[in-house]
Amino acid sequence: MQRFFVFFLLFSITACTYTMKIRDGRMAYDRKQYAVAVKMLPGEIKKLDSRVEKGKLAFLLADAYIQLNQPEAAVEWYQTAYDYGYGVEALEGKAYTLKRMEDYEEAILAFRDLGFEIGSPYEYRREINACEIAQGWKDIKRQEYRVENEVFNTSNAEYSPVLLANGNIVFTSDRSSATGEDVFNWTGKDFTDLFVYDPASGEVTSFSNTLNSEDNEGTITFSADGTRAIFTRCTSASDDRDAYCKLYMTEMRGARWAQPTALGFQEDDVNYMHPALTADGSRLFFAADHPEGWGGYDIYESRWLGDDWDVPRLLGRAINTEGNEQFPTLDGDTLYFSSNRHNSMGGLDIFRTYEMRNGNWAPPFNLKPPVNSGADDFGLFIDRSKPASDDIIQSGYFSSSRYNGSGRDDIYAVQKVVLPPEPKPEVPEVVELVVRLDVYVLEKIYQDPTDPNSKVLGRKPLPGASLNIEFGNKSNVVSVGEDGKFSIDLDEGLVYEFLAQKEGFLNNEASFSSQGIVATPENPIQTFELEIELDKIFLDQEIVLDNIYYDFDKWNIRQDAEPTLNMLTRNLRLNPNIQIQLASHTDCRGQDRYNQQLSQRRAQSAVDYLIGQGIDADRLSALGYGESEPAVDCICARCSEDEHQSNRRTTFKIVQN
DSSP states (O other): OOOHHHHGGGSOOOBOOOOSOOOSHHHHHHTTOHHHHHHHHHHHHHHOOOHHHHHHHHHHHHHHHHHTTOHHHHHHHHHHHHHTTOOHHHHHHHHHHHHHTTOHHHHHHHHHHHHHHHTOGGGGHHHHHHHHHHHHHHTOSOOSEEEEEOTTOOSSOEEEEEEOTTSOEEEEEOOTTSSSSOOBTTTSSOOOEEEEEETTTTEEEESOTTTOOSSEEEEEEEOTTSSEEEEEEEOOOOSSSOOOEEEEEEEEETTEEOOOEEOTTOOTTOOEEEEEEOTTSSEEEEEEOOTTSSSSSEEEEEEBOSSSBOOOEEOOTTTOOSSOEEEEEEETTEEEEEESSSSOSSSOEEEEEEBOTTSOBOOOEEOOTTTOOSSOEEEEEEETTSOOOSSEEEEEEEEEOOTTSSSSSEEEEEEEEOOOOOOOOSSOOOOOOEEEEEEEEEEEEESSTTOTTSOEEEEEEOTTOEEEEEETTEEEEEEOOTTSEEEEEOOTTOEEEEEEEOTTBOOEEEEEEOTTOOOBTTBOEEEEEEEEEEOBOOBTOOEEEEEEEOOTTOOSOOGGGHHHHHHHHHHHHHOTTOEEEEEEEOOSOSOHHHHHHHHHHHHHHHHHHHHHTTOOGGGEEEEEEETSSOSSOOOGGGOOHHHHHHHSEEEEEEEEO
């Protein structure tokens, strides 16, 4: 159901032949043997006496059914897990599964129950609204598309179709004939390769032995003359590097593709994928999860300079959101892409936009059913080799993980049909064109309201907060309403800066650019949302800093700790009156006195880093606890390396506000 390109960062890639003997259902689940897990777990749940343990296994069983694309069973087991007291995650799993099944009425009830459970109807209001809109779309009788499952689909994944000049279809699949003998650990299937389908013979063959490797390849795009190709390759994780996806370019040399090379603008620790070339080959669109984007995956554009690709440009807020925007494809000046944020029916939906004369993009239009569904719908490719007719405007192909398909992902043929004209009003209605931004100020909902380290259940509006707004040469201070919201109509082409404040909370800021956002007569009111979370001040309470770890017997700040300390630096700059204490803890190895000294050096290293970022030393203090307060209380000789690492942590607390 979930293709690896969408969720690649969530899991490392490792080769696994699953030769280890499976002892129980939990082990089968952990080993990604979901078909085995669903056979073993129900019996194991019956034998348990503890409701807590029953709930844990029921939740795993529900997720295993999700991976096997059996949502009805998943819904039942999510409910069972919730009944056994597993918590809001089980109810949330049920709600999102119902939405993907397009059972929108039940999904709405589940989302409302979730809001009641966590004490904030706000958190799931978007999902409820999306369900109501999707149900309305399903009821539309005049559907401008018709779709049909392609004959070359299998029980494996097939997706991202691209048409060649000879009429053959290139696509991505993890079918058993893919290169290599190892198994992709997440899907339990082969690694993905590029394949080609010949409609004349009905045969499916490997696209290129040069491009296909033992890694994951997919989502390819070609120049108009077919001599240049850019595709995605996701390499396997190694001991010293994480796994990432990159874009590779190759050219046809004679009758073979040359060895591909990675595009030069790509940065380390960022995923690049889903390339799409314009017809003239001068512009490349793709998706990336760059930290400077709007959130999740965003769509970028790069221009060909004659000998290399230019530094990519992030497309504006008309297209990119805080969610995932992926799988761009082009048809002239029309851009198709998928998003799970723009009024999605469940997962990824396919949207259509076009580039206007001023370079801006028109508001995206959801293609609605039957192209879109509650599942993931993506990778639409328009086939211009099939001419329009009296009843068909255009034809193409797209991918979907909908539950009635042949496998996890399938390729569908699609036709846009001619609809009879609708009656038009005699006098056209004059509408005002407005671009509106709703700014919400929120606070976290903790499982234990007195413990900032407890689980965050959701967020709720923070009434009474103030907003300092700056844009152009103007500034204004306003208060949000009881719903935590303030709405502002935006001028075109400006950056709006917001500073949110409330007594007892840390200040926070956010910005929103109206560059490239326009309303049109077809979409006269464009509404966007911006959320600003304020952290409650827990005076003299330790808060664990995530990802601040130290190597054994070392006290230097590791590179992977810098983003967290940079975020702490930002908070200190936004809140110039607070003073904090940074504390460090060691694992249990070593002598007590040595560990206390080591932890003091570690805490001081963190303080020194903040001072190096320009924070006044008078606002900072360091304290080493040694091994006296472990996060994981394990027998020292039996502690795993992960447990030792968890104990080598750094915390901070606000000592003066």
